[in-house]
Amino acid sequence: MAILEMRHVSKYFGKVAANVDVNLSVDEGEVHALLGENGAGKSTLMNILYGLYGPTSGHVYLNGEKLNVRTPKDAINKGIGMVHQHFMLIPALTVIENMVLGMESNHAVLDLKKSAAEFAAMAENYDMPIDPWAKVSSLSVGQQQRAEILKALYRKANLLILDEPTAVLTPQEATVLFTAIRRLTQEKFTIILISHKMDEIMEVCDRCTVLRQGKVVATIPVSEITDTGQLAELMVGRQIKLTMDKKPSKPGKSILSLQNISYKDKDMVPKLKHVSFQIQAGEIVGICGIDGNGQSELVRCITGLLHPDEGKVLFKEEDITRVHTSEILRKGISHIPEDRHGMGMLMNMSVNENLILMSFRNPPYSRRNILNWKWIRSHNKKLVETYNVKTPDIDERAGNLSGGNQQKFVVGRELDRKPDLLVAMHPGRGLDIGATKFIQQRLLDERDRGAAVLLVSTELDEIMELSDRIVVMNSGNVAGILNQAEATREQLGLMMAGGK
Amino acid sequence: MEDFLISVFKMAVPLLLCSLGTLFSEKAGTINIGLEGSMLTGALFGALGSYWTGSPYVGAVIAMCSSMILTLLFAFFAVTICASQIVMGVAINTIATGLTISLNRIFLTSNGVVRVNGFKNIAIPFFSEIPVIGKVLFNQTLPAYLAYILVFVTWFVYSKTDLGLKIRAAGEHPTACDTVGINVIRLRYGTLLYSGIMAGLAGAYISTGQLSAFSEGMISGRGFTAYAAVIFGNFTPFGVFRSCMIFAVGMGLQYRLQAMDTPISYYFWMMLPYLITIVALCIYRNRSNAPKYSGIPYAKN
Structure with missing residues (x-):
């Protein structure tokens, strides 16, 4: 039985169509996937359902009744809960404070102890235990997400919208989430899962609606999907190669050599313990591990953002352990940082300005500290085209671009410098399949050009x-070094978890 | 010593009234440096009201209304129009300075008014007889009692009630508040108007409680000091109380030392409370409880 029906829903922002004549029907107790690339209109559609936007035309029916939600409050009252991609929790407050915040049933004077007991019992009942008195800022990302789901359940939601829930999770946390989702559907909860990852749709969903450019392309039961290529094609609208052209590598001389690197953070917690390995020209070395096992610190030691307590970093046989970052970058190291917004780009500056951040001191970008804007503009226009960055023009504020396009110009900027060593951390995080494949192919191209590539990722695939x-x-140690041909997922998973 | 304590507890009253009010508007995510102007306006209208009606209490009510209207102006620009809160705060202070000087000259100085009726001390039976403490704590004016009671009331509202939780959340993550159906705009208006009312009362206490007269620029930085007390108190009710008392000690010391005819210039002693404020803010860097979206206007898209 259909619990939710959206009929002929359209949404226009000015002249831009975000949703065009969308029909969506979701059955009670199912996990319904909403699949589409970035900008396909998934989030807009769900924001209409949640009362954050009003539709330009069309209607929404819940349990056969016409739904008229104008604010999130209306949606909550109707039993609709949404877990946003950027969590809507208040980090400075405790879990239970976040749970009761804004609830209409609250008394003027709060009885948090009573609420906490009820809440803990409910969480326990759904096999999602959490400490109600913990401050949200002290929780891991996975636990925060759990708190978000519980927040919706605590508000008596029976229809849950999960917006890209695994984008911020490690593979292990994602597995925990999927278990929770299955548990909830047993209890007759209905779940709409927004995603652009086909694997997770295959794993946890019952049906799948594919959106492309604001329109519904198809709604299909997941059991009828034979291979993910079929889904990808529906999503992108053309055939997409999921496998890449990977020629055998031809490793050359050693480019980067890490010798016995150790680092303790300011609380004296060891983050890196005697890490040694080396990378040769023309090969990609992948670092895998659960987030927070020393990857960030390792990359920072290489790029000069941190100085290790012990050990040496050799770049082309030159000691760069205590060399300043600007000098390191000049020597031929490029860095695609983990935190795009915090480290990779300046949101409030134009694409044009962002593209010269690394090179503006050097000719032909500038001479005697005067920037040659004419040359820069023509150069950057070419760069934007080569790297397929979709932007109205290069003077657009960089923060206005979608995540995929932001990452593309960061990659373009770093590769344009023809580095001898490319350090790429989570290059595909939060991006859709098209953008991810594009960036992955660029990494392979760099390798074939003869660069050494260090790839840090939590995605085993x-x-x-x-x-x-x-x-x-694993916890700051090198748990093992394997050739790709010999490695299996199981073996890697075990080593990541600390086994042998 | 007893006199010194009495003066400290008097000095702390306007600071407490003003900063306990501002604590809420700060936690809701607005920065109002127009407090100085609000207090000044309150001081003038408190004196005017007392002069017109003969009652300092009616004067206090008029003072509260006047500074609330001034704060409404601030709130409209800062919250609805999303203007820069710092610029608006400066504007409020400038308006208040000009306004109070003009009105003072029109209604008070030109009529030769030197003194107006002030608040009378109300001794609480039995308690006021206790040596030292009695005179220091239990022989005060009505606004002073209110200020000290308000410390506990503020703590209760701040940490135990639904409203307090909403206010604390509004300055941390307004978008999240919106998604659970909290009206952030209304909260910010409400807390700002409350802080305006309290600043008005604080101003009236200075003109009709401490001196029984209005003089131009008489707030002399106490609005800013109250603001500093909120930061120095790490945005908690008891923290605010503690910092107000520290600043009041500084002020009390200033008058003592001025009167003691020390070889050091009297101007140096006048600097003392401000010096304490600056030093306190420099030493105390723990802003762990500071709202994250402080001073950032919330615009729904």
Whole structure:
């Protein structure tokens, strides 16, 4: 039985169509996937359902009744809960404070102890235990997401919208989430899962509606999907190659050599313990591990953002351990940082300005500290085209671009410098399949050009697909180094978890 | 010593009234440096009201209304129009300075008014007889009692009620508040108007409680000090109380030392409370409880 029906829903922002004549029907107790590339209109559609936007035309029916939600409050009252991609929790407050916040049933004076007991019992009942008195800022990302789901359940939601829930999770956390989703559908909860990852749709969903450019392309039961290529084609609208052209590697001389690197953070917690390995020209070395096992610190030690307490970083046989970052970058190292918004780009500056951040001191970008804007503009226009960055023009504020296009110009900027070593951390995080494949292919191209590539990723598939050699990290140690051909997912998973 | 304590507890009253009010508007995510102007306006209208009606209490009510209207102006620009809150705060202070000087000259100085009726001390039976404490704590004016009671009331509202939770959330993550159906705009208006009312009362206490007269620029930085007390108190009710008392000690010390005829210039002693404020803010860097979206207007898209 259909619990939710959206009929002929359209949404226009000015002249831009975000949703065009969308029909969506969701059955009670099912996990319904909403699949589409970035900008396909998935989030807009769900924001209409949740009362954040009003539709330009069309109607929504819940339990056969016409739904008229104008604010999230209306949606909550109707039993609709949404877990946003960027969590809507208040980090400075405790879990239970977040749970009761804004609830209409609250008394003027709060009885948090009573609420906490009820809440803990409910969480326990759904096999999602969480400490109600913990401050949200002290929770891991996976736990915060759990708190978000519980927040919706605590508000008596029976229809849950999960917006890209695994984008921020490690593979392990994602597995935990999927277990929770299955548990909830047993209890007759209905779940709409927004995603652009086909694997997770195959794993956890019952039916799948594919959106492309604001329109519904198809609604199909997942059991009828034979291979993910079929889904990808529906989503992108053309055939997409999921496998990449990977020629055998031809490793050359050693480019980067890490010797016995150790690092303790300011709380004296060891983050890196005697890490040693080396990367040769023309190979991709993939670092896999659960987030927070020393990958960030390792990359920072290489790029000069941190100085290790012990050990040496050699770049082309030159000691760069305590060399300043600007000098390191000049020597021929490019860095695609993990935190795009925080480290990779300046949101409030134009694409044009962002593209010269690394090179503006050097000719022909500038001479005697005067920037040659004419040359820069023509150069950047070419760069934007080569790297397929979709932007109205190069003077657009960089923050206005979609995540995929932001990452593309960051990659373009770093590769344009023809580095001898490319350090890429989570290059595909939060991107859709088209953009991810594009960037992955660029990494392979760099390798074939003769650059050494260090790829850090939490996505095992990405590591397996691109790397020539794989370094597994576990709590600051190198748990093992394998050739890609010999490695299996099971083996890597075990090593990541600390086994042998 | 007893006199010194009495003066400290008097000095702390306007600071407490103003900063306990501002605590809420700060936690809701607005920065109002127009407090100085609000207090000044309150001080003038408190004196005017007392002069017109003969009652300092009616004067206080008029003072609260006047500074609330001034804060409404601030709130409209800062919350609805999303203007820069710092610029608006400066504007409010400038308006208040000009306004109070003009009105003072029109209604008070030109009529030769030197003194107006002030608040009378109300001794609480039995308690006021206790040596030292009695005179320091239990022989105060009505606004002073209110200020000290308000410390506990503020703590209760801040940490135990639904409203307090909403206010604390509004300055941390307004978008999240929106998704659970909290009206952030209304909360910010409400807390700002409340802080305006309290600043008005604080101003009236200075003109009709401490001096029984209005003089131009008489707030002399106490609005800013109250603002500093909120930061120095790490945005908690008891923290605010503690910092107000520290600043009041500084002020009390200033008058003592001025009167003691020390070889150091009297101007140096006048600097003392401000110096304490600056030093306190420099030493105390823990802003762990500071709202994250402080001073950032919330615009729904």
